[in-house]
Amino acid sequence: xxxxxxxxxxxxxxxxxxxxxxxxxxxxxxxxxxxxxxxxxxxxxxxxxxxxxxxxxxxxxxxxxxxxxxxxxxxxxxxxxxxxxxxxxxxxxxxxxxxxxxxxxxxxxxxxxxxxxxxxxxxxxxxxx
Numbered sequence: 001x002x003x004x005x006x007x008x009x010x011x012x013x014x015x016x017x018x019x020x021x022x023x024x025x026x027x028x029x030x031x032x033x034x035x036x037x038x039x040x041x042x043x044x045x046x047x048x049x050x051x052x053x054x055x056x057x058x059x060x061x062x063x064x065x066x067x068x069x070x071x072x073x074x075x076x077x078x079x080x081x082x083x084x085x086x087x088x089x090x091x092x093x094x095x096x097x098x099x100x101x102x103x104x105x106x107x108x109x110x111x112x113x114x115x116x117x118x119x120x121x122x123x124x125x126x127x128x129x
Contacts, residue, residue: 034096037089044086061086 005011030036047056048063058066060082067079105128112124 033092037093040086040089041093044082 044061048060049057064079064082067075113121
């Protein structure tokens with residue numbers, strides 16, 4: 001196998017050993033409100049960085065709450081807006097999860113009725129109280 005590496009074993013600048021090149025990044029598309037809410041919530045739970053002693057710092061949501069309580073007035077306004085945005089996204093996410101659960105529950109009740117009639121439905125309801 002022929003390689004064009006320097007004496008330290010590195011490839012020359014601008015070339016590599018990967019003949020097919022770097023794989024393309026998958027483009028993340030945000031098309032629905034649920035996609036945006038997921039990004040907002042994920043961002044709020046991301047670390048704000050490291051502390052001076054190298055430990056993981058607080059998540060951005062906690063950092064925004066701290067800024068709201070102690071920061072300069074312009075920072076407090078941005079922090080308040082960020083917190084409200086995260087709260088609204090979390091509220092919408094909870095509503096979606098509740099709606100999914102209700103739809104699944106309705107479907108399970110329908111199947112219980114189809115399988116066992118009124119008795120099957122009564123048994124389902126007794127088990128899911």
